Each structure stands twice: as structure tokens, then as C-alpha cells.
Amino acid sequence: MSQNSFKISYPALHAGTNKSLIKFISGTPDLAALFFEGEEAQETRRRFFVTDATVASLECMQSFISKFDDGVCGKDCLLILGSGEPYKTIESVLNIVRAAFDANFTRKDIFIGIGGGVICDLTAFAASIYKRGTSVQFVPTTLLAMVDASIGGKTGCDFENYKNIIGTFFPATKLFYFPEFVQYLPENQYNSGLAEAFKTALLFDKELYDMFKNDADKINSRDSKTLEKIIHKCVKAKGSIVEQDFTEQGIRAYLNLGHTFGHALETVAGLGSITHGAAVAWGIGRAVELAYKKEYCMQAFRDEVFGILKAYKWYTESVPSFVKGGGFSERLITIMRTDKKNLSEKIRLIICKAVTEIQIEEVDEKLIASVLK
Amino acid sequence: MSQNSFKISYPALHAGTNKSLIKFISGTPDLAALFFEGEEAQETRRRFFVTDATVASLECMQSFISKFDDGVCGKDCLLILGSGEPYKTIESVLNIVRAAFDANFTRKDIFIGIGGGVICDLTAFAASIYKRGTSVQFVPTTLLAMVDASIGGKTGCDFENYKNIIGTFFPATKLFYFPEFVQYLPENQYNSGLAEAFKTALLFDKELYDMFKNDADKINSRDSKTLEKIIHKCVKAKGSIVEQDFTEQGIRAYLNLGHTFGHALETVAGLGSITHGAAVAWGIGRAVELAYKKEYCMQAFRDEVFGILKAYKWYTESVPSFVKGGGFSERLITIMRTDKKNLSEKIRLIICKAVTEIQIEEVDEKLIASVLK
Ligand SMILES: NC(=O)c1ccc[n+]([C@@H]2O[C@H](COP(=O)([O-])OP(=O)(O)OC[C@H]3O[C@@H](n4cnc5c(N)ncnc54)[C@H](O)[C@@H]3O)[C@@H](O)[C@H]2O)c1
Ligand SMILES: NC(=O)c1ccc[n+]([C@@H]2O[C@H](COP(=O)([O-])OP(=O)(O)OC[C@H]3O[C@@H](n4cnc5c(N)ncnc54)[C@H](O)[C@@H]3O)[C@@H](O)[C@H]2O)c1
Numbered sequence: 239m240s241q242n243s244f245k246i247s248y249p250a251l252h253a254g255t256n257k258s259l260i261k262f263i264s265g266t267p268d269l270a271a272l273f274f275e276g277e278e279a280q281e282t283r284r285r286f287f288v289t290d291a292t293v294a295s296l297e298c299m300q301s302f303i304s305k306f307d308d309g310v311c312g313k314d315c316l317l318i319l320g321s322g323e324p325y326k327t328i329e330s331v332l333n334i335v336r337a338a339f340d341a342n343f344t345r346k347d348i349f350i351g352i353g354g355g356v357i358c359d360l361t362a363f364a365a366s367i368y369k370r371g372t373s374v375q376f377v378p379t380t381l382l383a384m385v386d387a388s389i390g391g392k393t394g395c396d397f398e399n400y401k402n403i404i405g406t407f408f409p410a411t412k413l414f415y416f417p418e419f420v421q422y423l424p425e426n427q428y429n430s431g432l433a434e435a436f437k438t439a440l441l442f443d444k445e446l447y448d449m450f451k452n453d454a455d456k457i458n459s460r461d462s463k464t465l466e467k468i469i470h471k472c473v474k475a476k477g478s479i480v481e482q483d484f485t486e487q488g489i490r491a492y493l494n495l496g497h498t499f500g501h502a503l504e505t506v507a508g509l510g511s512i513t514h515g516a517a518v519a520w521g522i523g524r525a526v527e528l529a530y531k532k533e534y535c536m537q538a539f540r541d542e543v544f545g546i547l548k549a550y551k552w553y554t555e556s557v558p559s560f561v562k563g564g565g566f567s568e569r570l571i572t573i574m575r576t577d578k579k580n581l582s583e584k585i586r587l588i589i590c591k592a593v594t595e596i597q598i599e600e601v602d603e604k605l606i607a608s609v610l611k
Numbered sequence: 612m613s614q615n616s617f618k619i620s621y622p623a624l625h626a627g628t629n630k631s632l633i634k635f636i637s638g639t640p641d642l643a644a645l646f647f648e649g650e651e652a653q654e655t656r657r658r659f660f661v662t663d664a665t666v667a668s669l670e671c672m673q674s675f676i677s678k679f680d681d682g683v684c685g686k687d688c689l690l691i692l693g694s695g696e697p698y699k700t701i702e703s704v705l706n707i708v709r710a711a712f713d714a715n716f717t718r719k720d721i722f723i724g725i726g727g728g729v730i731c732d733l734t735a736f737a738a739s740i741y742k743r744g745t746s747v748q749f750v751p752t753t754l755l756a757m758v759d760a761s762i763g764g765k766t767g768c769d770f771e772n773y774k775n776i777i778g779t780f781f782p783a784t785k786l787f788y789f790p791e792f793v794q795y796l797p798e799n800q801y802n803s804g805l806a807e808a809f810k811t812a813l814l815f816d817k818e819l820y821d822m823f824k825n826d827a828d829k830i831n832s833r834d835s836k837t838l839e840k841i842i843h844k845c846v847k848a849k850g851s852i853v854e855q856d857f858t859e860q861g862i863r864a865y866l867n868l869g870h871t872f873g874h875a876l877e878t879v880a881g882l883g884s885i886t887h888g889a890a891v892a893w894g895i896g897r898a899v900e901l902a903y904k905k906e907y908c909m910q911a912f913r914d915e916v917f918g919i920l921k922a923y924k925w926y927t928e929s930v931p932s933f934v935k936g937g938g939f940s941e942r943l944i945t946i947m948r949t950d951k952k953n954l955s956e957k958i959r960l961i962i963c964k965a966v967t968e969i970q971i972e973e974v975d976e977k978l979i980a981s982v983l984k
Contacts, residue, residue, distance in 0.1 A: 243634040246762070246782075246850035261616040328705065335770065335777055367740070367777040370765065371858070389619070394743065397708065404708055404740040406779060409619075477619035485744070 258389070259412045260473060264466065267416035269302035269352065269377065274311075281348070283373075285314040286338050288361040289352040292321040293379050296422050315341050319357070323510060326356045326396045328404070334364035338372075345369035351410075354380035354427075355387030359405070362393035366408035375412040379419040381431025381465075382515060385438065385472035388413055390480035390490075407485060415473070417466045428460065430515025432550060435472050437495050437522060440543075440590055442475040447593045451542065454549040492596050495588040496521030502573040506561065519552035526590055527556070527609045528601065534591040556610055567610035571603055631762070632785045633846060637839065640789035642675035642725065642750065647684075654721070656746075658687040659711050661734040662725040665694040666752050669795050688714050692730070696883060699729045699769045701777065707737035711745075718742035724783075727753035727800075728760030732778070735766035739781035748785040752792040754804025754838075755888060758811065758845035761786055763853035763863075772882075780858060788846070790839045801833065803888025805923060808845050810868050810895060813916075813963055815848040820966045824915065827922040865969050868961040869894030875946040879934065892925035899963055900929070900982045901974065907964045929983055940983035944976055 263272070272278055273285070294303050306316045317337045319330050338349070349372055351361030358376050365374035378388040394405020420428060439446035446468065450457065456464040476493070483490040499521030504512065523544060530540040547554045557566050574585050584600040591597070636645070645651055646658070667676050679689045690710045692703050711722070722745055724734030731749050738747035751761040767778020793801060812819035819841065823830065829837040849866070856863040872894030877885065896917060903913040920927045930939050947958050957973040964970070 243632060244847075246631040246633065247629060247854055256620060258619040259616060260618065328701075332701065332770070339770075339773065339776055367736075367767075367779055369776065370767065370778045370780055392743065394740075397705070397712075400712065403712055403742065405743045406740055407743055474617075481620055 256409075257411065258409050258477070260415070260477075261413065262415045262417070262466070262470060264462075265416075265418060267298045267377075267379075267419050269299065270305055271301075272377075272414060273302070273314075274305060284343060284347040286334075286341070286343050286347060286349045287314065287316040287352060288319065288334055288349065288357060288364075289316070290319050290321040290325070290354075290357050293353045293357070294318045296379075296419075298419075298422070309337075310341075315343075319360070321356075323356060323396070326360060328395055328397055330360050331364045331367075331395050334361065335368055338364070338368060343368070343372070345372045348373045348375055348411075350375045350377065352377040352379060353383070354378070355383045358383050358387050358410075359392070359394050359402075362391075362408050362410060363395055363405050366393055366406040371408070373411050374408065375414070376410045377414045377416070379416075380423060381420050381428055381469070382434055383431075384415055384417070384420070384469045385431055386434040386476065389473055389476045391484065413473075415469060417469050418462065420465055420469075421460060421462075426513050426516070429550065429552075430513035432457070433496075433515030433519035433522075433552065435468050436546070436550070437493070437518060438472045438475050440522065440593055441492050441495055441596055442479070442594055443471055444593050446471045446475075450546050450550075454546075458550065491598060492588055495590060495596070496523075496525055498574055498585070498587055499524040499570070502570040503558070505573050506566070506569055507558075512560070516552060519547055519550070520554070520558060522590070523547050523552070523554050524556070524609050525587060528587065528605065529589050529591055531605065531608060532589075534589060536592075539592055567607040570610055571606055574606070629782075630784065631782050631850070633788070633850075634786065635788045635790070635839070635843060637835075638789075638791060640671045640750075640752075640792050642672065643678060644674075645750075645787060646675070646687075647678060657716060657720040659707075659714070659716055659720060659722045660687065660689040660725060661692065661707055661722065661730060661737075662689070663692050663694040663698070663727075663730050666726045666730070667691050669752075669792075671792075671795070682710075683714075688716075692733070694729075696729060696769070699733060701768055701770055703733050704737045704740075704768050707734065708741055711737070711741060716741070716745070718745045721746045721748055721784075723748045723750065725750040725752060726756070727751070728756045731756050731760050731783075732765070732767050732775075735764075735781050735783060736768055736778050739766055739779040744781070746784050747781065748787070749783045750787045750789070752789075753796060754793045754801055754842070755807055756804075757788055757790070757793070757842045758804055759807040759849065762846055762849045764857065786846075788842060790842050791835065793838055793842075794833060794835075799886050799889070802923065802925075803886035805830070806869075806888030806892035806895075806925065808841050809919070809923070810866070810891060811845045811848050813895065813966060814865050814868055814969055815852070815967055816844055817966050819844045819848075823919050823923075827919075831923065864971060865961055868963060868969070869896075869898055871947055871958070871960055872897040872943070875943045876931070878946050879939070879942055880931075885933070889925060892920060892923070893927070893931060895963070896920050896925070896927050897929070897982050898960060901960065901978065902962050902964055904978065904981060905962075907962060909965075912965055940980040943983055944979055947979070 293299060305311045309316050317334060319325055349361050349365035351358045358378055362374045365372045376388045378384045391407045391409030393408050394402040397403040436450050439450055453464060479490055496518040500517035503520055504517045526540055526543045529535045544554050586598055587601045589597050589599050666672060678684045682689050690707060692698055722734050722738035724731045731751055735747045738745045749761045751757045764780045764782030766781050767775040770776040809823050812823055826837060852863055869891040873890035876893055877890045899913055899916045902908045917927050958979060959971055960974045962970050962972050
């Protein structure tokens with residue numbers, strides 16, 4: 239056989255998804271005012287809003303929700319999905335697609351997700367595949383979505399009980415942050431988002447870390463000014479990381495601090511029985527303990543981190559009190575092994591040596607086991 | 612409420628999908644040799660091959676297919692889907708995802724589609740959403756896939772009987788063209804691909820147009836050297852267009868020459884009852900007739916194009932003979948109206964004034980009707 243060859247080059251995908259415009263808005267969230275008065279009301283594109291039943295029933299949302307009659311308000315539409323991770327399915331994604339298609343939305347219109355990480359991930363995934371890509375915007379309503387899920391363009395859904403197996407990279411073009419949405423969150427959801435914020439502090443922001451260290455009272459009582467500052471700093475920090483490493487070829491992986499331990503704990507506990515953030519916070523403790531054992535960090539730093547974890551009532555024991563049955567370290571390590579990207583690779587962990595001093599390392603399983611008993 | 616705002620910027624998506632490497636291979640297609648001997652056999656990534664039952668049963672494919680035992684050959688896997696447009700569904704996409712996931716494929720592996728436009732579109736769509744993006748390569752086996760579907764990164768599937776409603780832009784990183792696959796195609800499939808090649812000639816390549824004009828015998832008898840040249844020229848021409856306008860903001864739309872008429876005819880005929888290419892060829896005739904009526908082109912050009920259409924037995928009558936019932940022009944225009952991107956817009960058509968002289972124009976419905984009766 240004879241061969242000959244050449245190349246075709248492609249420019250960046252999707253005009254518009256190369257920038258996210260971020261707005262912070264203080265005070266009680268008023269989405270009716272945001273979208274139907276002032277600047278955003280001038281939007282000429284049709285808007286397909288997606289939210290979940292819990293968010294739709296929040297008191298502050300009623301003026302917005304009541305604008306829609308049978309899901310329609312002028313040229314705009316609203317779809318309300320079920321709440322929480324069980325609805326993070328391909329069926330939900332296709333429900334969004336179907337409803338938008340039935341209402342004649344084109345690829346020049348906009349999808350807008352209003353909700354936690356689940357609604358943001360689903361709406362953006364649907365937008366990214368709808369007619370090969372329609373703009374998406376977010377109004378994140380959980381602390382987790384504000385400090386983490388809304389930034390950086392990862393979209394997706396679960397599939398056959400595996401988390402985030404399918405998805406795309408498709409950043410929101412505009413994000414509207416109302417920190418006051420956080421006041422409506424149940425305690426465990428608030429605390430879960432806080433864990434990701436603390437992770438961000440440890441990784442990238444000494445000043446934020448000091449806030450966690452010194453202002454536990456304000457943070458635990460959800461002081462508005464303090465929350466605004468935390469959210470603002472986390473968005474900036476994560477934004478800067480994903481600008482440098484969008485598709486996670488390098489430093490974006492730092493964001494997984496505490497997550498390899500955390501995921502394994504979530505699995506052992508039974509998915510959904512502890513929050514993601516609680517598991518991550520525990521994982522951060524394990525990662526710091528491991529750094530201490532490797533003599534990468536001082537005892538003073540280790541003790542300080544554990545002091546902070548306790549101030550927010552996160553699990554700090556090597557074996558959390560709710561875990562039943564023996565062989566905890568073996569069970570966790572088995573899960574951590576299958577969690578790896580390549581079967582041949584060793585378990586790689588994000589190691590925190592001091593505030594903002596991070597590295598990724600392959601760690602011996604014996605050493606991992608030693609911080610799990 | 613008080614506001615403050617800033618921006619995050621993102622780099623191009625997905626390292627690797629910014630270039631397509633294209634290889635032409637003459638002679639009887641031998642995929643066993645291609646993938647398991649020589650350069651490609653050195654591939655260290657795992658390969659997930661996808662094809663359809665018709666392609667898998669081609670004689671030239673047997674040495675490749677027989678390498679797989681229960682879908683597995685060493686580290687590689689093979690999935691065989693049903694053949695043709697009825698299988699271009701989200702279920703097929705999810706079947707690919709499920710099989711790849713069950714076989715532990717990671718996002719660093721490769722999906723390889725071997726087949727016509729349906730298999731290429733499905734495999735690339737699955738790859739683009741699998742763990743947020745896994746490389747895809749193609750071995751296009753129909754003429755249509757070689758001259759059109761394999762190039763330019765449009766992926767997708769049908770949904771609830773609407774064509775290509777969901778999908779992504781996700782170019783193949785490598786393409787292997789074996790022009791000899793074309794020898795196995797049934798007459799109508801061959802002729803369908805030829806129509807898209809003729810469209811490309813009219814749009815971009817006078818030399819190719821002259822081949823269609825002068826070498827009908829060679830083309831109709833599938834002369835190997837002639838086919839190689841046609842395919843090579845079409846890949847180059849479409850490659851150059853998508854390099855300039857990847858997400859179809861401008862000139863990529865020229866590729867729709869004949870398609871607005873053609874889609875409408877396909878719908879009236881009943882989807883699947885005539886080939887896409889036959890409908891497009893008819894649509895090209897209508898577009899040229901319209902240009903002639905608008906006095907955009909000479910009668911000589913019009914007559915020449917119709918001469919060519921006839922040489923390949925494409926429909927040239929204003930109302931094709933197989934169409935039943937009256938009111939043809941009204942039915943077509945109604946469909947063309949809903950085919951538009953925006954309900955408010957007029958019907959826009961690609962107009963061909965001479966070989967490679969193209970423009971897009973809003974056309975009065977009365978004028979459109981006049982070429983449909
Ligand atoms: N895309 C990313 O980069 C990224 C990053 C981290 C997490 N995630 C994803 O985010 C999801 C978790 O996010 P989450 O915790 O926000 O989940 P969620 O969206 O399910 O929200 C948690 C619960 O809080 C409710 N809720 C939302 N806003 C509320 C409010 N203001 N007051 C009261 N209740 C409210 C929701 O209805 C839900 O029941 C996971 O699926 C995870 O995979 C994505
Ligand atoms: N992505 C794009 O840019 C793009 C462009 C044009 C068309 N398309 C899509 O391509 C599809 C049509 O492509 P197609 O006509 O190749 O369809 P197809 O893949 O269904 O192939 C047509 C038939 O030919 C069979 N076949 C394939 N190779 C063969 C061979 N060598 N010998 C004998 N039979 C063979 C197939 O099994 C199928 O039954 C449509 O779904 C269309 O939307 C995509």
C-alpha cells in the first residue's frame with residue numbers, strides 16, 4: 239500500500255466560551271430584578287432557565303418564579319428539575335434538550351442554570367451539546383457551586399451510578415454571584431461548600447487561610463461580609479488556576495487536595511451519607527498528617543490545620559466515628575487504587591507542606607495505610 | 612443591590628484536537644496491517660474501535676475483525692453497532708460510553724470510528740463526552756464520510772427523530788483514507804457521496820468541477836485513480852474551509868449549497884426514502900435554476916450544470932418524478948421556513964453564480980416557489 243499525508247489545523251472552539259464575565263451582587267437575591275429589569279433585561283437572545291425544585295421554592299425566588307406561566311415568560315422559558323445528585327443523570331440532560339428543542343431554541347440563544355453544582359453541571363452539559371453548543375450562564379446558589387463548581391468549565395452528569403463519567407469542558411460566559419443565597423442552605427450543605435473554600439485557602443491564599451484560622455465565629459455564623467470575601471477570593475483563585483491549565487494537564491490537579499482520600503471515604507460511607515465537603519475536609523486532614531509523617535511539614539503546621547478542621551466540626555480522626563466494621567485502611571486503599579487514572583500507576587496524592595506549598599507525589603501504600611488507623 | 616465584576620479567560624480546548632493528521636492509503640483496505648503492523652502498532656494508548664455490522668462484514672475487513680476475540684484484542688477493544696441512520700441515536704452513543712467504561716478506558720486512550728458518516732459522527736460524539744474528552748480517529752468507509760462527514764469536527768446524533776440535534780465540535784486527530792473502500796458501496800450510497808463531492812467542486816475547485824464535467828465515465832465506473840483524486844481534493848477543500856471558519860460563523864455555511872432545498876425534499880419524500888446526496892444534488896439544480904432566474908448566472912452555466920447532474924443520473928426536474936400529490940412548492944416552502952435558524956428570519960439560500968462564485972442571500976418566497984413548479 240502507498241501512503242501520503244497532510245494536516246488540517248483548527249482554531250479555538252466556540253467563540254464566546256473563551257471568557258467568563260463574573261458579577262457579584264450583594265443583598266437578598268432578586269432574580270426578577272436581575273433578569274427582567276436593568277441591563278440583563280436588554281438581552282435580545284432567548285433565555286432557557288433551568289433550576290431545581292428546592293431552589294424554585296426558596297422565598298427569595300418567588301418573584302422570579304411567578305413571572306413564568308406554564309414555564310413561559312415572554313420569549314424566555316423555565317424548566318424545573320428534581321433536586322440533588324440523584325437527578326444528575328443523562329435523562330435530566332436530555333429533558334433540558336427536549337424542552338429547549340420543543341420551544342424552538344436555537345444555538346444562538348442562552349441556557350441559564352440557577353442552582354447548586356448539580357444544576358450548573360447539567361445545564362452546562364446540555365448547553366454544550368445542544369445544536370453543538372449554545373451559550374450558558376450560571377446563578378450558583380450553593381456555597382459549593384459558588385466557590386468551586388461554577389468556575390472552570392467542567393460539565394457533566396453521572397452515568398450508571400458512576401460520577402461525572404460523561405461531560406465536556408464548556409465554561410459559562412456569565413456568572414452572577416449572590417452570596418446571600420448561602421443563608422438559605424441547610425447546615426451540612428453550608429459546611430460542605432466551606433470545606434472546598436478551605437481547600438482553596440490552603441492551596442493558594444494565605445490571607446484566606448488566616449480568615450479560616452482567626453474568624454471561625456464569623457464564618458460559622460455566616461456573616462455576610464465575611465462570606466462575600468471568601469467567595470470572591472475562591473472565584474479569583476480557581477479562576478486563575480483554570481486560566482493556566484484548563485484541561486487539567488498540570489496544576490489544576492492540585493484542586494484535588496483531600497479528594498483521593500475523600501472519595502474513598504464517601505464510597506465506604508455509602509454515597510450520599512456524608513457530604514462531599516465533609517469527606518474532602520477529612521481527606522485534607524489525612525493529607526496533612528501524611529506530609530507530617532514524611533517530615534515534609536512541621537508539627538506546628540499540622541496542629542494548626544487540625545485546630546481549624548475542628549473549629550468547623552469536620553472529621554479529624556484517622557478513622558471517622560461513623561465508620562462501621564474493621565479493615566478500614568485496606569478498604570480505603572483498595573478504592574484509592576481503582577480511583578487512579580491508569581491501572582499501572584501508583585497512588586498519587588496532593589501533598590500540602592505548608593500554606594500554598596503544594597506538590598503531587600506517588601505515595602507508598604504502607605505510608606497511606608499508616609494515616610488510616 | 613451592589614455589584615462588582617471581573618473576567619476569567621480560557622485557552623483553546625483539548626490539546627490534540629487542534630490538528631488533524633490525514634493519511635491516504637491506496638490499495639485494498641487492510642486494517643489489520645494498518646493497526647497491528649508498522650507505525651500504528653507502536654501506539655501505546657489503548658484503542659477502542661467502533662464500527663457497524665455492514666462494514667464489519669465486508670470481505671476486506673475480515674483479517675481485522677478476526678483479530679478480536681469477544682471484542683478484545685490485547686489492550687484494544689472493538690464494538691459493532693447496527694448499521695445506518697436508525698442507529699444514530701443517543702442510545703448508541705451511550706452504548707459506546709458504557710462499553711469503554713466497562714473496559715476501563717481512560718481519557719488518555721483513543722476511540723477509533725471505522726465506517727460511514729453515522730459511525731464517525733457517533734464515535735466522535737462519544738469520544739468528546741467520555742470523561743470530558745478522549746481523542747478520536749477515523750477510518751471513513753463511505754464516499755460521503757471521506758469527502759464530507761469525516762472532516763471538520765462536527766459530531767452528533769439524532770434525537771427524537773430530529774437529525775443531529777445534539778452533538779459537539781470535536782475533530783478527529785488522525786484520519787486514514789482508503790479510497791478503495793468505495794468499491795464496496797451500493798450504487799445509491801456511492802452516488803450520494805458523489806453529490807457532496809460535486810457540491811465541493813462547484814464551491815471551491817474548478818479543476819474538480821471539470822473532472823465531473825469531462826470524466827463521467829471514469830467517475831461512474833469508480834476508476835481508482837480518479838476516485839483518489841476526487842477524495843483528496845475534497846478533503847483539502849473542506850479542510851481549508853473549516854480551518855477558516857470552524858464553528859460556522861461565516862463561510863462554512865457555503866457547504867450548505869443545495870441543502871435547504873435538499874432537506875425539504877428529503878422530508879417530503881419521507882426520511883430515508885431517497886439518499887441525502889440525491890436530495891442535495893437535486894437542491895443544487897434548484898439553486899442554480901434560481902440563480903439563473905435572478906439573472907445571476909448565464910444560461911450556458913445553468914445548462915452545463917444540468918448536463919452534469921444528468922450524467923450522474925441525479926434528479927433535475929423542478930418536481931422530481933417520485934413526488935406524489937399536489938401543492939409541492941407550498942409543502943417545500945413550509946418546511947424550508949421551519950428549517951431556518953430564527954423564526955423571524957427570511958429563507959436564506961446559498962447561491963452559485965458560477966463555479967467557485969458563491970454568496971448567501973435572503974430569497975423571496977415567490978421566487979423560490981417559481982423554481983419548484
Ligand atoms: N463542575 C465542577 O467543576 C464541579 C466542582 C465541584 C463539584 N461539582 C459537582 O457539584 C455537585 C455538588 O454541588 P452542590 O453541593 O451544590 O449540589 P446540589 O446542586 O445538589 O445542591 C445541594 C442541595 O442544595 C439545594 N440548594 C441549592 N441551593 C440552595 C439554597 N440557596 N438554599 C437551600 N438549598 C439549596 C439543592 O436543591 C440540593 O438539594 C456534584 O454533582 C459535583 O460533582 C462540580
Ligand atoms: N459530521 C459531518 O460534518 C457530517 C457531514 C455530512 C454528513 N454527516 C452525517 O453522515 C451520515 C451519512 O453518512 P453515510 O452516508 O456514510 O451513512 P452511514 O454511515 O449510515 O453509511 C451508509 C450505509 O453504508 C454502509 N457502509 C459503510 N461503508 C461501506 C462500504 N465500504 N461498503 C458497503 N457499505 C458500507 C453502512 O453500514 C450504512 O448502512 C448522516 O448521519 C449525516 O448526518 C455528517
